[in-house]
Amino acid sequence: MGQINNVTEFIFWGLSQNLEVEEVCFVVFSVFYTVILLGNLLIMLTVCLSNLFQSPLYFFLNYLSFVDICYSSVTAPKMIVDLLAKNKRISYMGCMLQLFGVHFFDCTEIFILTVMAYDRYVAICKPLHYMAIMDRGRCCKMLLGTWVGGFLHSIIQVALIVQLPFCGPNEIDHYFCDIHPVLKLACTDTYVVGVVVTANSGTIALGSFVILLISYSIILVSLRKQSAEGRRKALSTCGSHIAVVIIFFAPCTFMYMRPDTTFSEDKMVAVFYTIITPMLNPLIYTLRNAEVKKVMKKLWGRKVF
Structure with missing residues (x-):
């Protein structure tokens, strides 16, 4: 790097x-992280x-759980270990990798949640064509798109910082x-970088959120034509999706939809979307489904449940 860069680690x-707060947090977050791993697995x-x-909905849910495990594993283990550490250090390289992982x-x-909303839209509004529209080939292409989109977004963020x-x-x-x-x-003016970073994250967060809101609104309107039983079934799966979307997007939007400033609440909000949301996802999807x-029950035997 051409510039002065004598920082080899961050604290x-x-x-x-x-x-005392850190010790309590250590116990609480260790439990949370265990729940994330076990629940999503x-x-x-x-x-x-x-x-x-075989069902497109669960094909995506499977990968959502995988992403939740990866996402929380980028920050949670290091945070849990650091809660008991005197010096909370991370190398410059480690910091850049963590930044990449979090955004990736x-x-x-975000993209998988958007694709899952599209899946529900097709299932409820075009039930007769559902299997034709959401065939395995198309599902795989959509899934690949979510990973490529995440990678491009993240590599831009890291390239700007590096x-x-x-x-x-x-x-x-x-x-x-x-x-x-x-x-x-x-140690330079970061105004332009800050604007680009916010525009990049903000466009994705807000754009996806708007798409989700529109698709769920269309779904809810079209449910009026369905039988009471069909409506109840559709609402139960959509209800859990909407819950996950709100829990996930509210803190994300707070963090990334604003200019380059930091607030004291940021850490609490970050805990919410890096640890609480990945923990709630499996609970919401299983308990409501x-x-x-x-x-x-069939798979794991009646003894467990």
Whole structure:
């Protein structure tokens, strides 16, 4: 790099400077992370080992669970270990990789949620053509699109940060490397980079959110023509989707739909979308879904449930 870049590592301030709070957080987040791993793995195993995998909805749900595991694993293990560590350090390279991972999996998840909304739209509004429209080939192409989209978004974000000079201080008031806190440490004017970063993340978050709102509105309107039973079934799957979308997009929009500033609440909001949401997804999708519960009972035996 042509510029002065004598920062080889960053130091996190972490979630709290209070030791007792950190110890409590250590226990709580260790439990949360375990639930994320077990809950999402259970969904993946259930979908893959049963005939649910043939259904486009569960084909995508399987990958949503996989992305949730990857997404929380980019930040949670390091944060949990750091809660008990005196020095919360991360190398410059580690920081850039973490930044890439967070944005890659975050953006892929946004796209998968959007594709799942499209799947529900086709299932409810064009039921007779559902299997023709959502055939396996098209589902695979859509899935590939979500990964490619996530990769492109993330590589742009990292490319913008990597070319900035960092000459100290190197303390990040956060528990992982995110765009806004890292931008604050660059020893050059980052206004333009900040605008591009916000435009990149903001367009994706807001654009997808608007598409989701429109598709669910169309679904809800078209449900009026259906029988009471059909309406109840459709609402139960759509209800869980809408819950996940709101829980996921509200904090994301707060974080990335604004100019390059950092707020003291950022860490709490970040905890929400890096740990709470991946933990709630499996719960929402299994507890609200009769089909998944039925398959789980069949697969994992009556003893467990």
